[in-house]
Amino acid sequence: MTPREYVDLFRERWRAILAGLLLGIAVAVGIVQTSTPLYAAKVTLFVSAGTSTDPSAALDRNQLSAQRMQTYVQLITSDRVASDVVQSLQLPMTGPELAGRIAASSEPDTVLLDATVSDEDPVLAATIANTLADQFISAVDDLEQPSGVIPSEAVVSARVFEEAVPPAEPNWPQPVLTIAIGALLGLLAGFALAVLRRALGTSITSRRLLADAVTAPVLGVIARRRRSAKDPLVVRDATRGSRAEAFRQLRTNLQFVDVDRALKVVMLTSPSPGDGTTTVLANLALTMAEAGQRVLVVEADLRRPRAADMFGVQRTYGLSNVLARRAKAHDVVQHGEGGVDVLPSGPIPPNPGQLLASPRMVELLDELRPAYDAILLDTSPVLPVADATVLAPLADGVVLVVRAGTRAHRVEAAREALGAVSARLVGTVLVGLRSRSARGDQRYAAATPATQRVLAAPPAAATATAAPQVPQVPPARQVPPARQVPPARQVPPAPQALPAAPRPAHSVPATTNGNANVWRPSPVPRTPAPGERRRV
Template structure:
């Protein structure tokens, strides 16, 4: 994934990054609030040599001190130092635990030793540091003092002087009571929390993008499926309440998108234009019924006599979408209880709707029957275009039985919902039964930014009157028109 792809993925999944950032900041604040403050006291010692009357001895003593000072720093945390300190200050801890809170360093090319002590009580940290410095001075001088030689027998009472350590340690800076804790560090914790949250969020975005096999753009759909993309229908949150574009505004983005779909469909198959077009999808909820209904309306708006047939015999929605009668329709005709002219309903001057009728127990057999083929050809001889809304391909076998009867198929794919495996399975299933797939329709796609459809008002096609069907006194459907 390149930088551009990552930025697009981050823009799509920004809630994930924000949640991770909030969690990181919250964890940092919690760690800061729950941590016990720790104070650090520092003291410094200077290592010198004795008996340096002239410059030569002074230089030699300086080199000697620098050579030994690194070793002295390692003695600070030994039990010879910590155990007496614990007893002297009556600390409720062990020498080993106290050693873990003491650190010593000797800067290179110096004769200085810096001792640091950490404790939760600032006064106690200073007291421990000063006591450690004094005890450390005593231990080093004792270690550097040579052993007393056995004196030879003397004829007089004079005794040699006791041996003296060649090294002398002096405290150059006593530990003072610290005024502020060194831990926790709120700003550092906050920075770590922010950085950690961003890194985790970016990682999750990349992981989800890698594992997500849904199709995000119509171009990606066309490249993956190898089918022409005939239309991209933008998402409209008002679509469930107003599924038909004629009720949502003649120049809305959705209305223009369906006009573009109609135009692309008309020009895509100029030499062999299909008259029976099946609209289907891989799984439920992809907008196939909405696409079929509005495509039929758009064709009728352009002056093409169109018949919309509800072939989804399991979950029919066409009649409800147009506000028509559901009780009589396709199944009524297929079982011979009525003729097409008796149950077909007019939704517009050029748009007829054949509802599904009562739900049958054997929808697959009905749709694949010879009578269904005869009915479709009968409708195609009466209308210029017949649009069939069918059941989803993958859950049931109804559509695969109907597909060979149609002259072309439109596959509806929902943006960021239908995955690649579902699209592949649907295309392969249609190809196995010999269906002619005209192309894909990318539904519920993100609306293009900067598109101002209002700028084209007055240049498009004339708005069609809104039509609704009602029953007359005899029970037969009658069309009524009206502006709204």
């Protein structure tokens, strides 16, 4: 993995990594709190060859002593020497138990032997270490001194170089070292769990994982918003927000996803309920209407419809009546928020799948195509019911809405279900992704008060002191004197009228709805005069 992939992994699975780190620290703290303090006393022994008048013999004996140092390390930790210590001190333990508390070591190319004894009592630890040294010296004398040889002529001898003293501080536990090791092990365990979960592909947590699971382009990424459930129409309520710009980007990507084939009838669906299909469809419809397109939203979810409520229209009569041949389409289409026409679901029928699969649905779409630039179908989820797979072949394109955290196997199952009916999956939309750059996008997308003051007209005092001859603004950037706005959002003065955007014959006039820079249609239908556009 590259460093960038590690950073992405941390952003995606930071909860698992943090949980592993905290768990490791908690385990280390528990070990420190519950462990009994142990004190370590060390005694150092010097092992040498016996004296001799022959220099060459003395050299051989010194070499022999150095080669046997590892044997002496095993000897001083043996059960025999430990049993002798237990008998000498009358300790309440056995020889093997004491041997487990003894650690010995020897530095290479030296004849110094270190023996360390651990015990809960520091004084007893030092006493055991010194007694251990005495017993080891006795054992070396018995093993290395041949019979009939005087002690001065012994081959190898050992003596105490540094006696053990009672330690002042315990050797175990070491809080700082133990907690650091626990934190490191917990962090590694958290990363290992994150890598394992990504390798198994348990959920969709990034744009790349969604593209790999569906093998279709990701048309848009909608960041998570806490208040989106209360005000789902973010394009209407926050026209300059980062989420509103994300929906506009989705509209643009959808328009250019296939330039050779126009997408007039687009169906939006999702793998599971609650993925946000209706919210994405409603905001996408508003952005299309904002761009001057004639948009119709068809509430084809005949089980749990929600689109009509978002656009503020009644569903007393609607799609179910049209499919049952009890009403005409033009009689039940209503004007909704933002200049979007809505064909509500109507009464919920007992057989939604059969109605949607009837030939009347094909005829209805053929009737609606000439009257609108875009027709958006809001349908049921793919996996629970078969309604979406019935409508998918009738649409020019299908957009799959996936909520971040959805299991990858469910997304793949939805893709396979759409592919089984030869549906044209043009792309996906990732909803609810946590974005660290959302605040920065919001500041960039929204004009700050300071920016608005710079773009506004100069104050009267400044114009009074200016030169009589006012320089002319270049024609390409000329704005009305009443109020200056950016060239891309140029607004004429109040006495003049803006040319009306193309709308269907039954469209309604536009009002400001409390925002001086955003034009929205009035809920009261009437036929506007040519070129009329009223501001409040």
